[in-house]
Amino acid sequence: MANILVVDDELGIRDLLSEILNDEGHNVELAENAAQARAARSRTRPDLVLLDIWMPDTDGVTLLKEWSTTGLLSMPVIMMSGHATIETAVEATKIGAQSFLEKPITMQKLLKAVEAGLSRNQPALARKPGAPASLPMTPAELTVEAAMTGGQPLPPVVDMGPQARQLFELDKPLRDARDDFEKSYFEFHLAKEGGSMTRVAEKTGLERTHLYRKLKQLGVDLSRGKRGG
Template identity: 80%
Template sequence: MANILVVDDELGIRDLLSEILNDEGHQVELAENAAQARAARARIRPDLVLLDIWMPDTDGVTLLKEWSSSGLLSMPVIMMSGHATIDTAVEATKIGAMAFLEKPITLQKLLKAVEQGLTKTAIRKPTALNSAAVHSADLTVEAVMTGGALSAPIDLGPQSTQSFLLEKPLREARDEFEKAYFEFHLAKEGGSMTRVAEKTGLERTHLYRKLKQLGVDLTRGKRGV
């Protein structure tokens, strides 16, 4: 799970990107202009920013320059626009943007760009993992993405230990971790979707869709099953 800041003056774009990224398991912060983006950048220290170029107060390229010149461009930034020229995209890339998405943004291109951006974030962060076993509460998605160890066992209970091979593609490794994570909490909460939703911080509808997407057996954790 990553903290992603979406900066766009169009409400429809913000809502759409927020829904997609939330469904992917990320925490999403929204900003409709540069002023809100500055405040959010300082408050949550995002792992990745999706930044619109054309905004009413300060355009995205100018904000990108501001972050770069002040040493605040410590996270990958993906620029977005439906009207930008090639020169604008090139300029943003030279300043430090890692990618450029043209609106309307397709789901496939969005998820691919976000995955690549988060991979860059993970590579830059130091890893606290080693070859020793760690408990599920200590192993984060961020740690899995760093590739700091060839594998990281997760304790799912007295009779089950799940091991993740960190040399796998990011999406495969993340899906395996998320599946084990939710199976652990389902078993712990006796199959109660309501309690699992509270524990994991997801809305119940989002949680159900995520479990179905991951292929989690919803009967596995129920008492008496």
């Protein structure tokens, strides 16, 4: 868990980034201008700052330069903008910004940039709270069998052909059998990702709203994944 300061004059951007980062287990402080950012920087001592370049009072590059010259640039800063030029991004990097995110910011790019920023100075923050140092199964190793069983090995069986390894009752309508599989599939991912809806949405390729509806339809216990994490 990290303390992250998000500085952006657009309410929608602040809300979106706050939702994603909170879902990842981070504490998020919000500021809509440079004055609020200065106060938050002094009050919360953030582990990382997401800083918009174009703001009404003081632009992000100027604020970054201010922190750098006064010795306050002790945390990684990721610049954000939808209109910045390459020259502006290069200037911010020379001053001390770690990276630059172009708006609209995708969830995947945001999480990668935040993880890289936190891992540079504080490796322990790069892991999700409570997560083991290494996972027994990577996404590339996820098979249909693993999804069906929650990652647990199947008991040994006598080789009786394809039907010997069936885990679900197949003497039922296709829709019901598919629902059984999908429920196990999503329960596996929820447990693996510690209940993070953001991570599950990313891994399964579903939009968050669609994912919520799907889990509700299947009767998946959403608290189960968080307890497991």
